[in-house]
Amino acid sequence: MSECKDTFHLQSGTDPNRVVCPSQDGCPKTHEEDIMDIPLDDPEANKAAAKIQASFRGHMTRKKMKEDKPREEVKA
Amino acid sequence: MAPKKDAKAAPARKPSLQSAAPAPAPEPDVVAAPPALDLSKVKVEFTPDQHEDYKEAFGLFDRVGDSKVAYNQVADIMRALGQNPTNKEVRKVLGNPSDEDMAAKRLEFEAFLPMLQHIVNDPNKGTFDDYVEGLRVFDKEGNGTVMGAELRIVLGTLGEKMSEAEIDGLMQGQEDENGSINFEAFVKHIMSI
Numbered sequence: 001m002s003e004c005k006d007t008f009h010l011q012s013g014t015d016p017n018r019v020v021c022p023s024q025d026g027c028p029k030t031h032e033e034d035i036m037d038i039p040l041d042d043p044e045a046n047k048a049a050a051k052i053q054a055s056f057r058g059h060m061t062r063k064k065m066k067e068d069k070p071r072e073e074v075k076a
Numbered sequence: 077m078a079p080k081k082d083a084k085a086a087p088a089r090k091p092s093l094q095s096a097a098p099a100p101a102p103e104p105d106v107v108a109a110p111p112a113l114d115l116s117k118v119k120v121e122f123t124p125d126q127h128e129d130y131k132e133a134f135g136l137f138d139r140v141g142d143s144k145v146a147y148n149q150v151a152d153i154m155r156a157l158g159q160n161p162t163n164k165e166v167r168k169v170l171g172n173p174s175d176e177d178m179a180a181k182r183l184e185f186e187a188f189l190p191m192l193q194h195i196v197n198d199p200n201k202g203t204f205d206d207y208v209e210g211l212r213v214f215d216k217e218g219n220g221t222v223m224g225a226e227l228r229i230v231l232g233t234l235g236e237k238m239s240e241a242e243i244d245g246l247m248q249g250q251e252d253e254n255g256s257i258n259f260e261a262f263v264k265h266i267m268s269i
Contacts, residue, residue: 048210049235051202058160059266
């Protein structure tokens, strides 16, 4: 993964490895430093993430059902 | 259509009805399978109105016309009915099917009901506070916001990884002009539907 060459790359907080790229959309490069901050192996973090993701997926399915409903009623 | 589709536990909620069948003796070089769930012990406690609503929702997912749904649709039906099971929990109530089974096997409504009841009864269901505190971990500045970009990475690399399309759908319109998200407002929004 190559480093972002964005000139506005800043160091955030006291951790010199923590880099924040403000132009998230404009910057296609992956930020290795950010990823190293993510606790990939921590079972508690993964469990918490799975719970949050479950709520997000629930929300999106219900939102989609709401949006699709008028079409369903017409079909029936 | 009256939106009474949320599956709620009956008021007098009994203690967890999970009773695992004894796990098979694990082989030394194989990770023990999670204990099988005994759904016959689950008492289905939905009201007649709920039963009717759930049957209707179930029917919407039947694209074949055999009054059944595919295993891989069960998670979405439960979500449509107001639940937020993890994919792992759904696979567990389905009896830990293989990927082929998930795509090929079909489930009838009466078999679906105890599965739904089990999910509804789950004492570990996520609450508003759970989600907020989960996101607060990523609030580096302690100001109630998380960076959208960081949340995208978390959602795509931890837990039950979300695809880019799923993440885009979720985050649409949520980030402010600085790319930040107020996570309490975000969670309220998520829980409102």
